[in-house]
Amino acid sequence: MTAWFVASAIGVLTACGVWLCLRARSFDVVLGLTLLTYAVNVFIFAMGRLAFNMPPIVRPGVPATLAHYADPLPQALVLTAIVISFAMTALVLTLAMKAYHVNGSDACDPPPTDKGAGTGAAPP
């Protein structure tokens, strides 16, 4: 039951993220990536199973098993993932902005004209 809550949340976030990633404009793609990141973080976290009020902070006298603590490893992995995704978001954003101002459009794809032959689209 609770598992379904979490799982479905992951699913919805993924779906929304993917859909936004497939949009034509760079900013929308960034939003999509953000959602996708949430989904992935929760997914990683969920791989350690669910636990309530049992943070992985060792308390004396409590046996060190997963029966008494949440799984710390996935949490550590999520921390790493969060940081990296933050860095990447910042990068994509800046890139999107620069591309917008240099190419005069925030469309991800080149206009059909300079396809194929690929004449180096000089900045306007």
Next chain:
Amino acid sequence: MTAQWLIVPILLPLLMAPLLLLCERWHPRWQAPLALLSTLAVAIVAAGLVRMADTGTVGVYLLGNWQPPFGIVLVLDRLSALLLLLTAVVALASQIAAAPLAARGPHFHAFFQVQLAGLNGAFLTGDLFNLFVFFEVLLIASYALLLHDAKGRALRAGLHYVVINLVGSALFLIAASLFYGVVGTLNFADLAARLPQLAPQDAGLAQAAALLLLVVFGIKAALLPLGFWLPGTYGAAPGPVAALFAIMTKVGLYGIIRTSTLLFGAGTTALTGWGADAVFALGVVTMGFGAISALSSQRMGKLIGSLVLVSSGTLIAASTLGEPALAGALYYMVHSTLAIALLFLLAHSIGLQRGATADRFGDGPAVTQPVLLGLLFVFAAAAVAGLPPLGGFIGKALMLSATINTSVMAWFWGAVIGSGVLGIMVLARAGSRVFWNVNGAATVAPPMAPSALGGIAVLVLASLLWTALAAAAARYTADTALQLVQPHLYVDAVMRTAPVPAPAKEH
């Protein structure tokens, strides 16, 4: 304590990067020499590691001195060592050639060192999640190099590259954590040990994770339908960077080979029962598409990018065909990487000498150094197309002879010979259009800079060496393949390594 050497290829550039940043602020002139020194040192260490790995023992390094599988381990076997050396050589050439480029923006050398560290880490680590981390390290650096001094078209190509890889990273995270959720560990050796005893009801999820991992590596290795982005991106990258990127697809290939032999090989050939046929088919498709795309491309850069697809497809297809074919593929991999990097550097120099026409086909001005560039181009083209007597030819011969009497002989032979023919035609066309089909006098462009020549010289030398030492090299790759199809060697080496006796910890 010889194991300490394993960390050097990662640590040296990783510490050099911040050092270079400090240099950049206070002693800008020291940057380039320092960076070059570091890369050179990495290359030497890598050569040493190859010798070390060639004894047949699998080197293991316990980071933080934690008992496997709980800590992160570095593992050095023949495959990792070979790729370390290859990376170092290509990086050396690219860095030398990139000297003028580096001056055109901040932090280039730092990024380059991080790129090196990331690649080496990816090839050395024995931990699935740590592999993800190093993928990110090498990716962030590759973004930086690709976007260094980027203009319109390059910016857009960069955006594509970044977004595609971000989605790839998301998939990687899903795959890695899924492995943890189902198998309960992240260490390669431990995974390999646990997977066979997996409860039957978990098999489906485990395979799902495995194939997802394959998809992730497929994106890096530009396996179709995951690799459509490659020719455009590589075509837009500045020559020296594109040359370095020749190694990037090999990271994906490494991932495929490593996981397929170690995790799912179980002593049999790569990927048995894990969709080997599908991967082979996709590899062949990639070869075909690459050849066609090369035939129809209008710029030298895009053409070479398409040839990267061909090479990648060949390698992936061959690596699914069992040990001898894998051995041939590994030999071929080294040479085709060198050759493609060389071709990228050449295309760059040619473009510089053709004024506004740059590396576009169709009649432009003559290059200022037709003889030198022409001969180098013939050399590089022969190397890429697998014309004798260079290593590409030997590699193809090895792969072909290894696949005689296999069920897919007709397909593989057809693909290799067919793509070879197309490759010859395409390169002959490109060469004659650039060097022969000229109108108007030569441009006043300056002759090749010593840096460009230096980078090219490194690659030419390496390619000649790899060819001249064919016997030793092929012996090494054969041993590599043999080592790969015996995963227990890897597993035992890792699981049997004990931490250094702990220091006295006062409480």
Next chain:
Amino acid sequence: MMLFALVLLPFAAALGCAMLPNSARNTVAWIAGLTTLAGCALLGMTGPLIFGGEILRAAVSWYPQVAFGFRMDGLAWTFAGIIYAIGALVVLYARYYLAAADPPARFFAFLLAFMGAMLGIVLADNLILLVVFWEATSLTSFLLIGYWNHRADARQGARMALAVTGAGGLCLLGGVIVLGHIVGSFSLDIVLAAGPRIRADPLYPVALVLTLLGAFAKSAQFPFHFWLPHAMAAPTPVSAYLHSATMVKAGVFLLARLYPALGDTDLWFFIVTGTGLITLTLGAGFAIFQQDLKGLLAYSTISHLGLITLLFGLDSPLAVVAGIFHILNHAAFKASLFMSVGIIDHETGSRDMRQLNGLWHFMPFTATLAMVAAGAMAGVPLLNGFLSKEMFFAETLQLTTHPVLEVMVPVVAAIAATLAVAYSVRFIHDVFFNGEPVGLTRTPHEPPRWLRIPVEVLVVVCLAVGIVPAVTIGPVLDVAARSVLGSEMPVYSLALWHGFNLPLLMSLLAMAGGVLLYFGLQKAVNLHTIVRMPMNGKVMFDRALEVLVRNGRRIVAWSPGASLPGGLAWIVVTAVAAMAWPLLRLGFGVPGVAVEPLGEIPVIIGALIWLFGVGAAIAATLCYRQRFLALLLIGATGLAVSLGFVLLSAPDLALTQLLVEIATIALIMVVLHFLPQTSPPEPGPWRKWRDAIVAVAAGVGITLVAHAVMTRPVASIAPFYLDRALPEGGGTNAVNVIIVDFRGFDTLGEIVVLGMAGLLVFALLWNFRIPPAAQPAEPGGPWNPLLVRSVTRLLLPLAAMVAIFLYLRGHNLPGGGFVAGLTLACALVALRIAGGGTAILDPRQLTYQTWVACGLLAAGLTGVGSMLLGYPFLTTSFLHPVLPVVGEVPIASAMFFDLGVFMTVVGAALLTTISPGLLPDGHIGEPAA
């Protein structure tokens, strides 16, 4: 050793020529000439041994099974002789043929390189090496045909030749590899000895067909013949050398070479004989209708090569002898003919038979030479061509295998011979007689002395061989044939006169018929009026290539190569399929015991958070075109996620997620400031829905997977960390201990990524100026809520305190360097967004780069410290002093590591968020030039 000298000499000379400047005309010519003469001398020295029936060998090991070695028997010796002798003549000829404008160094360098490659083919002692040199000849011939690279036809001809012969070479490689697989060795001796085994092997057809493809492509056999006529764009010396005497003979040489291994089967007979027959007749037929002299000679060459192929196909020892004999004869007369044509071209400026007439009056001497050679080509008695043709006829008559062929082959042979006579007659009559020259630019005259000498030599050879074969060519032919046939050497007599017999009759018929045919044709259809012939191979080749390119373009255009959404869609679909495939086959697998979440569950709160997050996400997706709104909604989702983490007992995650959330949203706000505020509407509905299907598939898939995993037990490695966190990790907060200790290496990589991202953002904006037009109206626009501005002032010092606190307690309770760093960074960012702090927050003096650098160094060097103590990288050691306020603080080496994390995070976070924020007040970096 001498063998190595034989092969490597030309390469060395080629290198020498390449070094020399083009002004050194005579030097390069002399180098080339002396090289060829030296080669001839070497061959002469080896002569006695060869004629003694010995086989010379020399080898150095290069690759297992592929000794880099050479082997010279009679056949090889003979061919080497042709290559060097005719090579010498060609060099002399070329020296006087090349115009002043033609760079001689390049020409002779390529020519010598080709010579070396060709020698390599005939002398190679193993098949791989043979293929190596084989492709080398393709490459050098490409360069030589394209020598006059300003001419489009030269470029095309060169490319076509390379494509066809190169492709053939790859096939040959395949065939050779199969052969090696069958025999277990590539050594020529072993392969030649293993004939029976090869023919018995199931792979024999594969080996044979692939090998023959290679040979036929090289020797311009139908249907690969079309490249040869277009190779005539090469300078005439090249045509004389490569395209009549040597390279095109490589194919038939290979037939002769491998005859013992592959020959003597039905398959061989049908393929080789058939191909030879077709090529023989087609070539001869087309030759008649050429207008270009070199074209005529090219097709004649094709036809003669067909004849030789046919002979090897006949599978009788005597036919092999005849084949080799004809190879020699053809080399002699065809080379001389090409050279005479070259002379004519040189002296008249034309090769067009419609213009060239009655040259007899202008250059009688050259004319005589050419006519004699042409006679040999036609097979006139007293000339060498006659003899081999006689043998050929005799062989076709000997054929006893298949009743139909017994009749067909001789008839076709006779017809072909007739055609040969016809085009020879045309060559003679049309060029030297038949009226006066038409529209020549200059009046022809005899060529310079030296240009003619090579022709004279060759013509003398033709006569000598033709009149007294036994003494001149006899021994050579014998030794060459013996090395192919070995024991089964047939008895044959080389003589002019064998009495009246059928072959002689055929010759005479052909002679008469040919003459009649030619003059008949001239009467019926004036040959000069024929402009182009039917069935032009080049046209087909070009069309095929054109089709390939066009469809290639189409495929590439169809592929999402240039499209980001397209590529992404493919990736997502592939990923979903890859995961679905095993799960559909094996199912999710229901675990024996379903795992339930630990602890008592506050369902209501959970449901609320769920609704909040999911609702916001869906809403954001639906109104994504209103970018600012969508951004806020996504922020809400992020908030829900961190609340979820709180609920699911992950305080560290909650904290980090929250801070990162703030930083991210702030950053996006700053950037959105410089982007369009809305997205344009979708082009069409269908794409929306296509994407929706993909997205939903992905969502459903991951939902099922996640649920399946969460509800099954697993024996993970996690307890270890809980167990060792305090005793060995020195902290109670297992997560933080993992971060800085157990998996500290991950964290190192992570902060590297973060730091580099910061630097990259900075580098991207370096020297980048937003066009004033695009700059926002009033700085600090709508995205700058009043709240933030007022709060931040107070926030900053507070944040600093909190940061230190979090940092210190991190090891035991939620917190740590990263969170601390972000706290501080966020405060500063908030301050910046609020429009303050420009002075202290300016990345232009690489301040933050330094923060990042020092942070990375601190973290890295902490790890190195342990190495100095002899422990692996990142091994921790620590002690536990007690500080006021904070309580017991473990001063672990991990703390310094964490300090590095802290610094890097601050530096990077500020770089990423503040660099863009600076844009309105100008650009980053040096003032743009």
